Amino acid sequence: MRIVLNSLERSFVDPAGSSRRVISGISADIAAGALVAVTGPSGAGKTTFFNLLSGLLLPDSGTITAGKVDLTKLTERERDRWRAKEVGYIFQTFNLLGDLSIIDNVVLPHILIGNGAKGELEKRAIESLTALGIGDHQHKYPHQLSVGQRQRVAVARALLASPRLIIADEPTANLDDASARIVADTILALRGRSTILLASHDGRFSAVKPDHTIALGGEASHA
Amino acid sequence: MRKMNAFFTLVFASLKGRFFATTVSVFAVAVALAVVAVTGIVSFAIAKQAFESGRKYPLIVAAEGASETQIILSTIFHIDKPRGKIPFETYETLKKDPRVTAAFPIAAADSLGVFPIIGTNGDFLKDLGATYRGDIALADSHDAVLGATVARQLLMNIGAEFTGTHGMGGSADEAHEHGGHIYVVKGILDPTGGPEDAAVYTSYKAVWAIHSVHEVHAVQHADEHGEDHHDHDRYHLSDGMLTAVLARTGNPVQVFELQQEYSRPGLTAVNTAGAVRSFQKYFNTAGLVATFFAGLTLLIAAALILAITLMALDARRRELALLRILGIGRGTIALLIMLETLIVTVAGVVIGFLLGHGVPTLFAADISRLVGASIEPWHIGANEPAALIGALLLGQLVALIAMLRAYRMNLVEESAKN
Structure with missing residues (x-):
């Protein structure tokens, strides 16, 4: 999926009432299937940037065109549907629903958002979990898995509907070496098929040359 | 889906x-x-029970000092102790009164486990209109008739024997066995859905017989328990005493008349329908x-x-x-x-x-x-x-x-x- 960003601006009002600009003048033309490294120090606005690209947030000004869709022109419900269909989101933490089994964690959200039939989704989920080395844990619950295994479940869920845009926000942070390698290999293997926006300090990713780099400024400007 | x-x-x-x-x-x-x-x-x-009883026995005469609610509870529902005793002559006078179509003696002072023993006569049991097994005439002072729940819960059948305990669900101190008087179950009522299901019926004469013998021991018992023997004697029904009389009249005006006549020192006459209304x-x-x-x-x-x-x-x-x-x-x-x-x-x-x-x-x-x-x-x-x-x-x-x-x-x- 080609992504075109045009002069993106986004500010937040802090509790004291002053406006804090987090994203300032970002423009980019990202080819479909590209690997994009999103860099910047902590607090530079990476999560806000990802939320803008996934349609969770709207920019104050500027446009985001994903494929043929201008996200800034869609309603919240349309953006929800677009995100459900097109975006696979992988986070550093904050990833699974504790009350659902592993297989339900992977499949249920996709059934709810209409990404396919249950049987077909379950079949693909089991294949994906097996490929990630956790096929035997499908009926367990998140608390019964290690942090690394949980992150692999989150990867399986994010990739189940073959999204055209993958957003990975520090996907291997805090993982054991084996899990980090599996997660990194899985994400990088999708390069060329899905557009990947990646923020990571992991050496496994820095060893790979990205197609684009978007550097976000560390210092917030005040309006 | x-x-x-x-x-x-x-x-x-x-x-x-x-x-x-x-x-x-x-x-x-x-x-x-x-x-x-x-x-x-x-x-x-x-409410249903009270209403039906009020219709069946529009007048109750009991001892002075008890409230209408207490009289209803003890006489109709058998869930409270009678508060005193009245002479048997009250029953005889009422029975002979031309305005009274039916009158029944009630002498309640004992119990069988948690079930009250009601001393009465065979006419009262027949008047209940319940179907039954065996004999419900209460002709002998050892005869007893059980309500359906009593028979079922105590696994008793016709021919079974038991003795009563003095007191009606009172404290252990108050209760004591009337070991000398053995009752024999002569009849068992079929379930009626009323308080009679959970009652044991004997002849009022049996109650007198037991309590007359018992009176001899009353003072001794009272002394042992540190109580005034008159207090202890309050619930003992000596010869010729009842706890209440249930009566039916030809019309409501006669109930009113009789209530006036029998509300006198030593007695309380209750117009059941009126009492039931306030009770309800x-x-x-x-x-x-x-x-x-x-x-x-x-x-x-x-x-x-x-x-x-x-x-x-x-x-x-x-x-x-x-x-x-x-x-x-x-x-x-x-x-x-x-x-x-x-x-x-x-x-x-x-x-x-x-x-x-x-x-x-x-x-x-x-x-x-x-x-x-x-x-x-x-x-x-x-x-x-x-x-x-x-x-x-x-x-x-x-x-x-x-x-x-x-x-x-x-x-x-x-x-x-x-």
């Missing part, structure tokens, strides 16, 4: 994940509604108070559910934000929260209804004996529909508040924090 299944899987998984909070909430609603249901069942049974009024008030407290419990339960739901909402912000990020709309999430809350309320209502009627079904005989009237466990009391609807409406209100809160939550900010 598949989406619906997925939706409900998510709802029930979430409720299961908060098992303790869910159980407490469901239980709070259920208990409140069960109280309303049981109150309705008991009130109805007592008293019981209705008691029922209203019980319903008020049940309503209060329901309100507390609703507040509890709301508090638990809102706290759970805050605790689940990350989880709900995750659903939003995965593309699930805020409307769907709000619906999810509303459904969780509604399920808790509906489960509470259903369990409360089943508890409120199921427990009385299981313990119908015990409850009937306790209240002195046959209960109908599936009777819907006057306040119950309002309580059920009220609980559902309260649940809906709580669910709506929770839904609005969930809808307005800024979950994207939550995701930004993570």
Whole structure:
């Protein structure tokens, strides 16, 4: 999926009432299937940037065109549907629903958002979990898995509907070496098929040359 | 349909994940509604019994000093002690009175386990109109007739023998065996649904015989227990004494006349219909108070559910934000929260209804004996529909508040924090 960003601006009002600009003048033309490294120090606005690209947030000004869709022109419900269909989101933490089994964690959200039939989704989920080395844990619950295994479940869920845009926000942070390698290999293997926006300090990713780099400024400007 | 299944899987998984909070909430609603249901069942049974008895025995003459309610409870329902004794001549005079179509002696002072022994005569048992096995004439002072519940619970049949205990459900100190007088079961009444199911009937002459012998020991017993022997003697029915007389007249005016005539020193004459009305009024008030407290419990339960739901909402912000990020709309999430809350309320209502009627079904005989009237466990009391609807409406209100809160939550900010 080609992504075109045009002069993106986004500010937040802090509790004291002053406006804090987090994203300032970002423009980019990202080819479909590209690997994009999103860099910047902590607090530079990476999560806000990802939320803008996934349609969770709207920019104050500027446009985001994903494929043929201008996200800034869609309603919240349309953006929800677009995100459900097109975006696979992988986070550093904050990833699974504790009350659902592993297989339900992977499949249920996709059934709810209409990404396919249950049987077909379950079949693909089991294949994906097996490929990630956790096929035997499908009926367990998140608390019964290690942090690394949980992150692999989150990867399986994010990739189940073959999204055209993958957003990975520090996907291997805090993982054991084996899990980090599996997660990194899985994400990088999708390069060329899905557009990947990646923020990571992991050496496994820095060893790979990205197609684009978007550097976000560390210092917030005040309006 | 598949989406619906997925939706409900998510709802029930979430409720299961908060098992303790869910159980407490469901239980709070259920208990409140069960109280309303049981109150309705008991009130109805007592009111019905009182009404029927009032029609059957419009006049009761008992000892002076007892209230009308006490007289009704002890004479009709057999659930309170008689408060004194009256001479047998009262019965004889009433029986001979041309205005009286039927009169029956009542001498109640003893019990068989938890069941009262009522000394009377065969005419009273025939007048009950109940079908029976064996003989109910009470011709001999050793003859006894059992109510259906007594026979069933004590596993007694015709020919069985027993002795009575002095006192009617009193303290252990007060109760003592009348070991010398052995009763033989001559007849067993079929279930009537009235207080007679839980009563043992003997001849009033048997009561006299036992208590005359017993009087010899009364002073000794009183001395042993450090009480005034006149106090102890109060409930001993010596020869020629009764606790009450039940009478039926030709018309209500005669009841009024007789009530006037028999309200004199040493006696209290009760117009049963009038007493039943005030008794019902008293019981209705008691029922209203019980319903008020049940309503209060329901309100507390609703507040509890709301508090638990809102706290759970805050605790689940990350989880709900995750659903939003995965593309699930805020409307769907709000619906999810509303459904969780509604399920808790509906489960509470259903369990409360089943508890409120199921427990009385299981313990119908015990409850009937306790209240002195046959209960109908599936009777819907006057306040119950309002309580059920009220609980559902309260649940809906709580669910709506929770839904609005969930809808307005800024979950994207939550995701930004993570």
